[in-house]
Amino acid sequence: MMRGRGLVNRLAIAIAAILLAAPLRAEDGYALWLRHAPLEGEALADLRAAAPVVMGDLTDPVSPTLVIARDELRRGLAALQGGESAAPRPDSVTLVFRCGTDKGDGDNGFLLLPMTIENHRTIQISASDHVGCLYASYKLLRELGQGTRLMAIPRRVDYPVMPLRMLNHWDNPDGHVERGYAGRSIFDWWHLPEKLDPRMIDYARANASIGINGVVVNNVNAKAFMLEARYIAKLKRLADAWRPYGIRVFLSARFSAPMEIGGLATADPLDPAVEAWWQAKADEIYASIPDFGGFLVKANSEGQPGPQDYGRSHAEGANMLAAALGERGTVIWRAFVYKAEDSIDRTMQAYAEFVPLDGQFADNVIVQVKNGPLDFQPREPFHPLFGAMPNTRLMLEAQITREYLGQATGMAYLAPTWEEVLKANTGRPAARDRREPRIWSSHGPEVDPNEPIASATVAQVVAPVGMAGVANTGSDRNWTGTHFDQANWYAFGRLAWNPSLSSEDIAREWAAQTFTRDPEATRRISAMMLASRDLVAQYTAPLGLAHLMGTGHHYGPAPWVCDLERPEWNPCYYHRADKEGIGFDRTENGSGALAQYAPGVAAQWADPATIDEDYLLWFHRVRWDHRIKGGDTLWERLSAEYAWAEIGLQARMQGWEALRGHIDPERHAAVAADMARELKDARWWRDASMAYWQSINGLPLPAGARPIPESLEAYKARSFPEAPGQ
Incomplete structure (x- = not known):
């Protein structure tokens, strides 16, 4: 039986080799950045000459994780050589694992150490835990996939800067994905736990390859029944499948669950019966899933239940859940809160509610803060909470799915957005990371733990905790709706691992693994990616405008909407345009939101004459004839922004056409x-x-502007009942 299986495997490898050798074969994107497309030229000759051998007998206690690490290397090396590895020789390069324990008690860091021992070439893969060795395997394949020669890989010590690198899925148990633009949910709750979709393993591989180690499987607008025993059994099946890949499962919990499925009359977090119910529920979950990550909670926002329903604070609600979990897990409490009855500027509400609670949250509570104070807009200033809660564990929440950036149409590479936030200087000191100091460093010099931090960046604030990204994965064959949306999933993982990476470097390594290793083609693809978010912002939110999209579906322009029930749902609330001018005054003469930032930070945005014009109308209301840098009036510049976006998109289309010979026809046509x-x-x-x-404003179009082809009434009449993600 084993001999027959070996023959089948050899035939499969031979067939794969023939297929992989075909030039520019059609691809559907399912393999993501793990294609391991065959190397060419000197890189291929070098790898074959090295004839790498992955040690078959693992010296460490064998675990499923180590087996996966070894098999990933073997499979990837074979694919890079055209489908089948060269036969081992006495001079073959040997890859040896030295991986500590499988207890997961290390920091997942690893060491790649090329060396020659008695004329025998060896690459040692070392880590303090088995997950670290898995990450090292993916790292080695990533280097080779970009054309690096095997023995030219430098001695590399690497580790994740952030301990929690998480995806948040806004997936509902019925298969619908809120703000999802890549098909249905990837989670088949109906057939779990008996049947595990093999796609779940491919999903885990993709996440592990970029260091993602936590997944919230359900929508923050949670259903209480997902805490029932039947769903715990389903969650256990996922947890068991993902554990070897270093991924822990988390669950969005509905705060009112004790009433909805527990039969209690209240969900008051200070009620002893409520505390006991959550304690019992946590114990039930941990009995099935010992490494359960914890709860993500959206409370008292957009109509969701929460502790304020009972006159309690966010801290009191979060701490009650944290006590139920104990040292076993973490409560992640979202800071995205706003209320219809609160008349202050919506961008100020989270700060107003959470800053007074700084220092009151339990040690196993994380407050998850969106990158900006509004809602994942194409461009926002960083959230002021990052500089205002030094005694609270804060986590950055980013949106990988493109709710306000074209919804899986076209291209919007979001790494520059996240890089801007991570590098933003909060202007205020941050609490020192109290974890043990690291021994290894590949991300710059070690920081003296006794040296005060005069002014922390957002990255320094969140590094002791982590990053969360609202996922863009779905049932589409290519996972993400468009091929380039894969880059946002990839970039999120890479930045959560190391926030000092540049958007350009990430774009190039993704393009080389995903499309082509040709250096010039990769450079041009990277340039397209780096400009893409700014182009979307130019035609959807120029000069700091925001929230101008259609109601409900959030697709397309609707700046005329002014009559929705809640004022902060209306685009008119944000642009405030009238005959005199446009923009939201957030200075001391307006809402005062600017004062939520440190004085040194606020100063850069306080003067409309000197402000970065990308944020002009976010912080200021100005006249239509206001003169901006360069001498144009605001009206002239606004018109030009739209025009420049069109020109940029046309140039990008021409550039993509010029890459036809470097991209397989199927994906080239889809992207075009x-x-x-x-x-x-x-x-x-x-x-x-x-x-x-x-x-x-009653003004004529600026000179040279293209005529508007339809009436305003015609644009207002458009509707999109079929728009996804609603």
Whole structure:
């Protein structure tokens, strides 16, 4: 039986080798950045000459994780050589694992150590735990996949800067994904626990390859029944499948669950019966899933239940759940809160509610803060909470799915957005990381633990805790709706591992693994990616405007919407345009939101004459004839922003066409279609927005501006009941 299976495997490898050798074969994107496309030229010759051998007998106590690490290396090395590894020789390079224990008590750091011992070439893969060796295997394949020669890989010590690197899925148990633009949910709750979709393993591989170690499997707008025993059994099946990949499962918990499924009359966090119910529920979960990560909670926001329903604070609600979990897990409490009855600027509400609670949260509570104070807009200033809660564990929440950036149409590479936030200087000191100091460092010099931090960046604030990204994965064959949206999943993991990486370096390594290793083609693809978010911002949110999208579906322009029930749901609330001017005054003469930032930070945005114009209308209300840098009026510059976006998109389409010979036909055509759709959408955004602004200010189009082809009424009449993600 084993001999027959070996023959089948050899035949499969031979067939794969033939297919892999075909030039520019059609690809559907399912393999993501783990394609391990065959090397060419000197890189291929070098790898074959090295004839690498992964040690078959692992010296460490064998665990499923180590087996996966070894098998990933073997499979990847074979693929890089065209489908089958060269036969071992006496001079073969040997890859040896030295991986500590499988208890998961290390920091997942690893060491890649090329060396020659008695004329025998060896690469030692060392880590303090088995998950570290798995990460090292992926790291080695990533280097080879970009064309690095095996023995030229430098001595490398690496570790994750952030301990928690998490994906948040806004997936509902019925298969619908809120703000999801890549098909249905990847979680088949109906067939779990008896049947595990093999896609769950491929998903875990992709996450492990970029260091993601936590997954919240359900929507923050949670269903209470997902805490029932039947769902705990389903969650256990996922946890068991993902554990060897270093991934812990988390669950979004509905705060009112004790009433909805527990039969209690209240969910008051200070009620002893409520405390006992959550303690029993936590014990039930941990009996099935000993390494359960914990709860993510959205409370008292957008109509969700929470502790304030009972006159209790966010800290009291979070700490009650934290006590139920104890040292076993973590409560992640979202700071995204706003209320219809609160009349202050919506961007100020989270600060107002949470800053007075600084220092009151339990040690196993994390407050999860969005990158900006509004809601994942194309461009926002960093959230002021990052500089205002030094005694609270804060975590950065980013949105990988593109709710406000084209919804899986066209291209919007989001690493520059996250890089801007991570590098933003809060202007205030941060609490020192109290974890044990690291021995290894590959991300710059060690910090003296006794040296005070005069002014912390957002990255320094969140590094002791982590990052969470709202996932963009779905049932589409390519996982993410468009091929380039894969880059955001990839970039999120890489930045959570090491926030000092540049968006450009991440783009190049992703493009080399995903499309082509040709240096010039990779450079051009990277340039397209780096400019893409700014282009979307130019035609959807120029000069600091925000929240101008359609109601419900959040797709397309609707700056004219002013009559929704809640004022902060209306685009008019944010742009405040009238005949005199446009913009939201957040200075001391307006809402006062600017004062939530440190004085040194606020100063850079306080003067409309000197502010970075990307944030002009976010912080200031100015006249239509206001002169900005360069001498244009605001009206002229606004018109130009839309026009420049169109020109940029047209140039990108031409650049993509020039790459036809480097990209397989299937994916090249799919991306070209996405780009054409984005250009169409950009023109629609420009035409509809300019028509509306004209209806407000009564000004003629600036000289040279393209005529608006339809009436404002025609743009207002458009509807999109089929838009995904609603």
